[in-house]
Amino acid sequence: MIGKTLSLQSLSKRFERTVAVEGVSFDIAAGEFVSVLGPSGSGKTTLLTMIAGFEAPSSGRISIGGQDITGAAPNRRNIGMVFQKYALFPHMTVHQNVAFPLRMRRVDRLAIRDRVRMILELVQLVGFDHRYPNQLSGGQQQRVAVARALVCEPPVLLMDEPLGALDKNLREAMQLEIKRIQSKLGATVIYVTHDQDEAMTLSDRVAIMSGGTLVQLGAPADIYQRPCSPFVAQFVGKMNFINGECQRDEAGTCHIRISDRITIPAPSPSLSGAGHLQRGRAVKLAVRPESLSFAPPDSATAIPGHIDAEIFVGAFRVYLVRLATIGQPIVQVQLPASTSAGPFRRGERVDLFAFKEAFHVFAAPEA
């Protein structure tokens, strides 16, 4: 295993007027694959450039394998990096590109030949040694970039949206390829992307960034099932939001009133975030489209609404339903295509149901 631990301690980067990254801390285990996911401008690329050493952090510390590298020059960090557009040197052949980091480390000629051959075997590009980057397809260029970044067995590999330039099918093939190479070498990888499916597919853990801060860090399933904020909830997967208000009964248990007549018992506070909501506080009730259904499970409250549209998406159907609750939000209901429900007429009245565990409660922003 070539990977080592990476630790970021309250890392910040401020430019003259803007804050690009603010107080980001996390630890990554050796050999772990962590995706940094966020919309553009969330500071994820700045974070990467600080780890690579192209930008000095305004404050905070970075260490690899327990060793502080905050002030080290980029060429003294031994970090592998795959750039968004690969940044293969156009005046060098595949062999020269991959051998470049070895030559910079004064590895002797024979050893270079062996190691380049080994890494090109790993990325399945044997026989392409003497081609120039412009004679390769996008996928092949991508493999060369990965090979070049890995040939010195870096303790940490950084990847900045490496599949952004590829078409969809190739992307999916390359995702598996990257995962295969990473687990074979036991590389510690930080993978920056704005594609949530990619992050989910590849990662051991996903770090969600927004506005320069780390919003949530956890396993993909964890983040999907227990988002810590409305932002994360709708950024990862699809999420319906229903407006409501917190009410507490004599025992102090929270119920969410979503219309004059309907209240929904709040799910267990520790899971849903309903723990410290005050009485009368406006909340958002969040539920995933696939958690809603037209058939009542036991002891679930019916939420009335009207069918607005029905969309066929291959493996499943999506129904848009306008709820008869506060603000009349439109929610999506996602059912398997083989479902027995429907067909519905437009405007038809329906009742929606969900297990109470499927709901998340977020405090609505104060007006």
Add this chain to the structure above:
Amino acid sequence: MADVASRPSDHSLGRPGGPASRYSRALSFSLIGPLLLLLLVGFLYPIAALIKLSLFTPALDFTAYRKIIEQPIYLSVMARTFRIALSVTIASFVLGYPVALAMASLKRRLAAVATAAVFIALWSPVLVRSYAWIVLLQRNGVVNNVLQQLGLIEAPLKLIYNEGAVILAMTHVLLPFMILPIFAALRSIPQEYVCAARSLGAGATMAFLRITLPLSLPGIFAGCVMCFILALGFYITPALVGGPGTLIVATLIGQQATVLLDWPFAAALSTILVIATLTMVLVFRKAFSMSKGFASVD
């Protein structure tokens, strides 16, 4: 020269399916037609006439060329011309590359200031710049006065009307022609390449030597060829700041054509200059020939 100018943009022309392929052949020809016509009438025809003039007076006769080869003075003028052109090119490169590098790496506003400085030098007339050197370098000029007042020298130095002064003044005039193509080449190198080299273990110097310098070769090529060729045919500056010992081909041609009215001889000298120029372009091109991958800087 047309060949030289097209070189730095090779990478954009070489890409298949580029913007040019959208035009039909007829349209392409009509677009370049006027220039082609101008070159034909204003450039190729006079050169052909020149060559004819040097060879037929009126029957085929090599007297003019024999004169150049047989009289050592003319060969030494040739040699001096090439020596000065080469010195000017080397001096321009040594002085110009760092300037281009600084311009390319500066922040936007500072880069604009630096570019403006280079352009202003380019826009001021050659005559003015040459006279400025006379003011600076002459016997009672600024440099001699300052040195004398500082007590560094007793008597004025002979700074002007020699080969050094010619090289200095010509370098000053031709520097922008070196800086601008190199700057353009450096500007087109994505910052990512240098970042990649650094992260792969190259120090700042290594990254420059292995990445930036080789990728700026087309600009260096264009700059050197332009400087060298312009220097070969330079007339005003050497005539003003040079002395009797610094006679170069262009001045010689001028004398022969306008003072001595020996047109066949002037034509022969010109023909040799044209051939020498073309040869130099080919030699430079060979010397700077790059790997195939180069055409693909993206």
